[in-house]
Amino acid sequence: MEDSVxxxxxxxxxxxxxxxxxxxHVVVIIDSKVKQLYGNYFPYPQIEIxxxxxxxxxxxxxxxxxxLMDAGTDRDSFVLAVGGGITTDIVGFAASVFYRGLRFGFVPTTLLAQVDASIGGKNGVNSNGYKNILGTITQPAFTLLCPAFLETLPMEEFLxxxxxxxxxxxxxxxxxxxxSTALLNGISKRKLQKADIDAIxxxxxxxxxxxxxxxxxxxxxxxxxxxxxxxxxxxxxxxKKTGMPHGQAVAIGICMAARLSVKLSLLDDxxxxxIENSFTAIGLETHSPVPASELAKAMIMDKKKSGDTISFILIERIGKCIIHPVNIDALEGVIYDLS
Ligand SMILES: NC(=O)c1ccc[n+]([C@@H]2O[C@H](COP(=O)([O-])OP(=O)(O)OC[C@H]3O[C@@H](n4cnc5c(N)ncnc54)[C@H](O)[C@@H]3O)[C@@H](O)[C@H]2O)c1
Structure with missing residues (x-):
């Protein structure tokens, strides 16, 4: 198994x-939408998901x-995942446990997967309403970043x-x-162009x-x-509360972390x-559609809970963050006004 990224x-x-x-022997596991667009680039047996x-x-x-069994996979086969973060998460997990571990590589085809999900070896599946609760940390043999795939992304996925x-x-x-925020200013109001992808x-x-x-x-x-x-x-x-897509929730989450950082006197207003104005100019959401007090209840059930505290990542300045534990008993009082 790989021990580097x-x-x-x-x-x-x-x-x-x-x-x-x-x-x-290569087996490709590919997102069915991506197969329609780019399947021809992968002339190997393909499993669609x-x-x-x-x-x-x-x-x-x-x-x-x-x-994988039907495709004749053996212990020396190589599994290639092609798709967004959902595909790389599930295929990374499948490859890391099939025959107790096959070599695998990722060709991420969304921006989210290229900058985040396909890097770092965390993989997994959801269970019983909990996201990514079952999985392993197993590094792929490689993550191949190919910006050309991003040209067909819907704007929402790009954002x-x-x-x-x-x-x-x-x-x-x-x-x-x-x-990058200067480059992306106003992008959600236009149609994504090849020139945008090249610039970003x-x-x-x-x-x-x-x-x-x-x-x-x-x-x-x-x-x-x-x-x-x-x-x-x-x-x-x-x-968990709204069913909104991960990336959109992350934008709001970063802004809430920034507001919490200001509240705790770590960050200048x-x-x-x-951060908030740059996100708005790009077309990213900055405020939660549900009250933060409701989010607190969901957080307490979150897997990042450790002991009596929940770890928040707070911002000291753009370019520098710290880990800040908050006691579960104090959580609602700390975050209730951050929506
Ligand atoms: N393992 C990690 O470290 C990590 C980190 C962040 C997120 N994630 C996980 O990543 C997942 C989200 O990933 P995602 O946003 O890539 O979602 P996704 O895999 O669902 O892809 C988003 C959508 O874009 C489509 N698509 C993919 N590539 C395309 C292309 N080139 N052109 C047109 N459409 C394309 C997909 O079919 C899908 O409809 C979540 O499950 C999240 O938990 C994992």
Missing amino acids: KLLTCFSPDEILSLLSRER DATENNKTLENLSLIADK GGVSEMLKSFVIGDRDSFFK APYAQKAASIKAAIVERDMYEKGERKQLNLGHTFAHALE AEAKT
Whole structure:
């Protein structure tokens, strides 16, 4: 199994074949929508999956295992996941447990997966209403970043990826935060163009590298890696309460974390406003549609609970975050006015 994070980039999907030329037997597991668009680039046996959050289950993992058997998979086979974060999460898990672990690689096709979900080895499925509650940390042999796939993304999906990209910049790259938000200003009001993808690709690459570097330093989330959960304690509660897509919930979660940081005198109000105004200009949501007190109840059930505290990632300045535990008994009082 891999013990480091390997990011590769490609300018054209045609390069994928040479990457796999030494593999004796490759099985591709591909999101069915992505297969319609890009299936031809992967001339290997393909297993199609309907990549929805509801399908990220153990039952589907078991179906994938059956199909891997049907495809003649053996212990030396290589599994390639092609799709967004749902696909890479479930395929990463399937490959990490099939025959107790097959080698696998990721070709993420959403911005969210390129900057976040396909990097770091966390994989998994949902169970009993809890997101990603079953899974492993197993690194893929590679994650191949190919911006060309992003040209067909619906705007809503693109914006979801933008929030995770900006999350990495709030954690660790002030300069890229300002440069990329300036580039993205007003983007939700236009149709996504190839030129937009070309302009944003270097920033997507930077965000991916920030995550990869953090994971390399703290693969099993003992400390620094927790920072990548910026906005996520709020976001998971929002997703649970409202069913809103992950990326959109993360944008709101980052703004709520910024407001909490101001409330606790860690962050200047002006800096929090900068985050919120940049998000609004891009077309990202900044406020929760449900009261924060309701989110508190969902958070208490969240898996990031450890002992009597919930860890929030708070912002000291754009480019620097800290981990801040809040006692569960005090939670509602601390966050009730942050919606
Ligand atoms: N493992 C991790 O570290 C990690 C981190 C963040 C998020 N996640 C997980 O990632 C998932 C969300 O990922 P996502 O936003 O990529 O969702 P997704 O996989 O559902 O993809 C979003 C939508 O875009 C479509 N799509 C994919 N590629 C496309 C393309 N190139 N052109 C057009 N349409 C395309 C998909 O069919 C789907 O409808 C969640 O389940 C979340 O829990 C995991």
